[in-house]
Amino acid sequence: NAGVTQTPKFQVLKTGQSMTLQCAQDMNHNSMYWYRQDPGMGLRLIYYSASEGTTDKGEVPNGYNVSRLNKREFSLRLESAAPSQTSVYFCASRMTVGDYGYTFGSGTRLTVV
Amino acid sequence: AQSVTQLGSHVSVSEGALVLLRCNYSSSVPPYLFWYVQYPNQGLQLLLKYTSAATLVKGINGFEAEFKKSETSFHLTKPSAHMSDAAEYFCAVSQAYGNKLVFGAGTILRVKS
Numbered sequence: 001n002a003g004v005t006q007t008p009k010f011q012v013l014k015t016g017q018s019m020t021l022q023c024a025q026d027m028n029h030n031s032m033y034w035y036r037q038d039p040g041m042g043l044r045l046i047y048y049s050a051s052e053g054t055t056d057k058g059e060v061p062n063g064y065n066v067s068r069l070n071k072r073e074f075s076l077r078l079e080s081a082a083p084s085q086t087s088v089y090f091c092a093s094r095m096t097v098g099d100y101g102y103t104f105g106s107g108t109r110l111t112v113v
Numbered sequence: 114a115q116s117v118t119q120l121g122s123h124v125s126v127s128e129g130a131l132v133l134l135r136c137n138y139s140s141s142v143p144p145y146l147f148w149y150v151q152y153p154n155q156g157l158q159l160l161l162k163y164t165s166a167a168t169l170v171k172g173i174n175g176f177e178a179e180f181k182k183s184e185t186s187f188h189l190t191k192p193s194a195h196m197s198d199a200a201e202y203f204c205a206v207s208q209a210y211g212n213k214l215v216f217g218a219g220t221i222l223r224v225k226s
Contacts, residue, residue, distance in 0.1 A: 033214070040122065042203060042216035043157075058213065090156060092214075102147075102214055106156040 002026050004105035006091050012111045013081045021076040021108050023091030031094050032074035033102070034058075034066060036087040043090060049074055081112045115140045115206050117217035125223040132176075132191040134220050136204030139185065146187040147205040147214070148178055157203065163187060174198070199224045 161172025
């Protein structure tokens with residue numbers, strides 16, 4: 001089925017470890033986004049990529065890096081994980097022109113101990 | 114800058130009763146507004162969106178929302194609650210040609226039998 005695919009679905013890291021969250025979409029969307037969801041705070045934008053080859057910081061970028069590998073893939077990297085990064089991470093995409101609907105992946109639940 | 118305020122982090126209604134979830138936005142430019150629903154341990158699903166056409170927007174599962182510019186509101190309603198409506202609901206705003214979707218903190222809807 002068409003949509004946004006995130007891997008892994010669950011991950012436990014030790015403080016200081018690194019990891020990359022993967023996101024891929026097969027809808028030929030131009031823009032892609034990474035959000036984190038924490039209780040009582042809604043979803044907050046970490047980074048986004050308006051188009052292939054560009055990335056920009058969102059509301060909470062500290063401690064994260066991103067790569068827009070190609071039009072389909074947008075990865076999020078934690079270089080040195082901290083307990084404050086325990087969260088549920090969502091990737092989303094949208095076409096940008098003429099379509100303002102965002103499609104979300106099913107999320108990655110990350111725990112940093 | 115844009116922001117969204119959802120009044121009430123938790124709302125409880127009886128099955129068959131009216132559902133009203135409140136959302137107020139702040140935007141310096143004409144906004145596009147969205148309601149998303151999230152069922153436990155799942156991603157976000159678009160319920161409905163306002164993109165400057167009709168001010169009364171109908172969505173999936175019997176939900177609708179009315180854009181009121183004078184009140185800067187976009188409240189979500191459903192005439193009769195079902196048990197299956199129990200979930201967390203998020204209101205979100207973006208600029209008409211912007212690249213960022215800003216979320217409210219969410220409202221958890223509980224439906225009592």
